[in-house]
Amino acid sequence: MSELRFDPIKRRWVIIAAERAQRPDDFAREPAPPAHANCPVCPGNERYTGHEILAIRDPGSAPDGPGWRVRVVPNKFPVLRVEGALERWGRGLYDVVSGVGAHEVIVETPDHGKTLADLSLEELLDVLKVFRSRLSDLTRDVRLRYLMLFKNHGIDAGARLGHSHSQIIALPEIPDHIARKLRSSHDYFRQKERCLFCDAVRQEVGEGDRLVLDAARFVAFVPFASAFPFEVALYPRFHSHDFTAVADEDLLHLASALRDVLGRLRSTLEDPPYNLALHASPPPHPRPGRPGLWDSLALDWHWHLEIAPRLTRIAGFEWSSGFYINPVAPEEAARYLREVAPR
């Protein structure tokens, strides 16, 4: 079983996924994603995955066979597993948690040749509905403290399948980046009785020079302190902390905004590799010993998407300092993205 280990010096968790054990020479070359002919998530190859967890299917089609439009399956090499007891223990200075969680793959289209940006509005809406449904279902497992939904597009962004997909890793601890945002927004709300994210959206809309898309229900902008060139944040304009409670009508607005942003990135940067993540609120389970911090989510969290093209190499300075160097001014990146025709 994997382990989560906490570093008390760096104050961060890592997953030691020793089940994936590798010998030193395994690192010589990372395997290329399988060719289309051998794609394990294409229609007709359903036997190569675990049993489907959820699918949007044509009427009359049977589970684990063709006829699906979006299909969710367990990750074949999960970093965390649903089975087993959640245990916490110490080892001298260090903290350990057993590797309990979940690791799912959302196959976004049956068409191996399509990317997320190629999907029609209706197809993208189906994908977002599946995201909402899986997050909603996993929220019921009280062992899980965060549900990280993310996407790797392109080999340089870490994709190991050539077929368009997203993943959910459900964790028994709140990840560091989310914990910090929770703390920032919680502190801010306590001080000002306003949502930090709402204020950021208001400032971006007001200043305008980092805006990429300014729609009725959603707004996209290049963050003021972007770590990566052409990074885009996509926020609901309305205060909303719980992604699982978003109405169908707003999901449609979101699909439209996301399609626009992906199209702009593709036009500007010629189908760049990118990572996308949904920063949803954590499941609202009571957290022993941490009163106050996660009890006001409805007031101080505001879900959003982050999309970061992978254009630059991260080197020693970034790894050692946590300080990022962005060679493109956010205002310049936004201008390029605003002025291009999405395609």
Added chain:
Amino acid sequence: MSELRFDPIKRRWVIIAAERAQRPDDFAREPAPPAHANCPVCPGNERYTGHEILAIRDPGSAPDGPGWRVRVVPNKFPVLRVEGALERWGRGLYDVVSGVGAHEVIVETPDHGKTLADLSLEELLDVLKVFRSRLSDLTRDVRLRYLMLFKNHGIDAGARLGHSHSQIIALPEIPDHIARKLRSSHDYFRQKERCLFCDAVRQEVGEGDRLVLDAARFVAFVPFASAFPFEVALYPRFHSHDFTAVADEDLLHLASALRDVLGRLRSTLEDPPYNLALHASPPPHPRPGRPGLWDSLALDWHWHLEIAPRLTRIAGFEWSSGFYINPVAPEEAARYLREVAPR
């Protein structure tokens, strides 16, 4: 001039180095490091760099000409500059600091074909003395709050020169990773009156299964919660917070330990790309408005080196969560590194 910008949601600084301004199509392909014949830091090509800041030279050789063994020059594309006023201002929610600092390149050998692991003990000692000397000199500039010394070895670790070198970026703000370690060790000392790093070293020596090298003055181990496979930490066994005050004799011990560790990584992983960083104490300048946190460095900081081979690809999960997945158990990695003959 570049700007440092602070994200109040993620609580981290970035450098917007817009002087390096790039258009979207500049990202299509990163340029390969120049070939040996065109290497700008080889002996005989001194005119291609800025004036040397420091060099260890043969007697009678002139500055900015051949005859050096280690040579420090300004980075040709600095992310921060020494010139200009250090100013801090706000812009709505955000904080900005002018891009004042320094960016130096330490050319570690005149021989284009040698890596750091190829250097003799005496040559490596010279490199470490130059590190100490540059850090000591930069510490005098009261505008600088942290001096990040790091090395990129190999293209996949971000090296843009084929010639062995390290860099120093001197910053007007404490980087996030260092600030966290300062806080961890400060809190720990206040609670226990012991150095957190000393305790970690003691635990590693005691448990032994993550040890790589156990020498009289230095110890190297694979951290318990390593984020990256085959990561190694190198610590003085004796409590020492100030790298600029390390005695020549201990620098020789350090050169010997570092040479051993680099040789073990090279044997085990066949000259892997890696990043190396020195986590020295911050310059002990008084910090207005932050009493207490940086005033006890001598008691609670403990300098060390971090060396991380770049073997795995960082993808959406890591970027969005800050949670790392390490596919090699630290105990396994340490066993490989311990059992190999360094070369």
